[in-house]
Amino acid sequence: MVTIKKNEKTGLWWIRLSLGTDKNGKRIQAYFSSKRKQEVEFWIAEKMTARRDGTIGKVIQVRTMAQLFEVWLEDHVRLTKAETTYHSYQSIIKQIPEWFMKLKVDRVEAIHAQRLLADWSRTSLKASTINSRRAILVGMFSWAIRMNNYKGPNPFSAVSKLNEGLKEMQTYSAEQLATYLRTARDVMTTGNYAAVMLISYTGLRAREATALRWSDIDFERMVIMVKRTAIEVKGGHAFSNTKGKKVRVVTISPHVAEELRRIRTEQRYNSLRMGWRNEEDLICLGVNGAYLWHSGLRRRHIETVKAAALPSITLHGLRHTHASLLMEMGVHAKVIQERLGHADATLTMDTYAHVLHTLQSDTASQFEHLLERKRTAQPSGS
Structure with a gap:
């Protein structure tokens, strides 16, 4: 590109x-x-x-x-x-x-x-x-x-993949996520908190969150337009198309809209008080209105997890948590796929197969209870 x-x-x-x-x-x-x-x-x-x-x-x-x-x-x-x-x-x-x-x-x-x-x-x-x-x-x-730069069979196709063992995806329960976000609001700077709050509530990728601009938020329709991702290279940063190269629309809740308005007000106050300008119109800012680097955000996340006395998960684990909780709520995989920006629903289903396994266990019990109620409801001798 x-x-x-x-x-x-x-x-x-x-x-x-x-x-x-x-x-x-x-x-x-x-x-x-x-x-x-x-x-x-x-x-x-x-x-x-x-x-x-x-x-x-x-x-x-x-x-x-x-x-x-x-x-x-x-x-x-x-x-x-x-x-x-x-x-x-x-x-x-x-x-x-x-x-x-x-x-x-x-x-x-x-x-x-x-x-x-x-x-x-x-x-x-x-x-x-x-x-x-x-x-x-x-x-x-x-x-x-x-391109005729190599002749012969593909050498890496001939080599088997390594055994990855059982994949354990680390996510938080709804209670743990609530604890994490409360702690983040207390111990993080406003820009870092804005990033983890958006990842947790919308399932954005971290670099999609740090690339968001205020112009991407439609408070009337209660949606976010995810248009770009941040690119970090030696000597600076830039913005490019999202991973799927498509703009996607992600809905937000009243609580998220309220938090964003609060963050915007605080950002404007700090800008006037400290004399810096948000030239790139970014929502998630570092110190003195600077771009929020991923490495710094990751460090603040690790510190917050420790402060909240929660099990360790990666920053990307907040995105997995969002998707897993939606699946547990019964939200259709197609909706989750579009929200996360996956190429197709199959990828979504494969990624969160561990949640589906748990849901299947609950479904079996619910089905058994349904038949049990029907059996007990039938009059004897009929």
């Missing part, structure tokens, strides 16, 4: 494109800026056309895995995936051992893939995390095969 950015100081729209490598294996990069965004879009279209018809030197056969990863990231992932995905993959590649990065592409075999997974398993990485990385590498080699 290509993202056009705006320099707030100069007012210029700009883009930096990676267009493959030249005959010597050197990356081809091009930069363009203009006061008009449309001119930048036209420039991108021209460059991509030149890239396809061969005017710009096309990617030649790569030699090492390090080169292959670079070409895959810049020529495929950046242009076809969400920006958050690009940065996520970039982070994973940085954690691949040097011995693997130095391998000649045409020498990579299943034994090397197996060794890489084994190296990761000897660290603190969970089996589920390693399996997720394996799936990404399966996709990368499938792309390399299609």
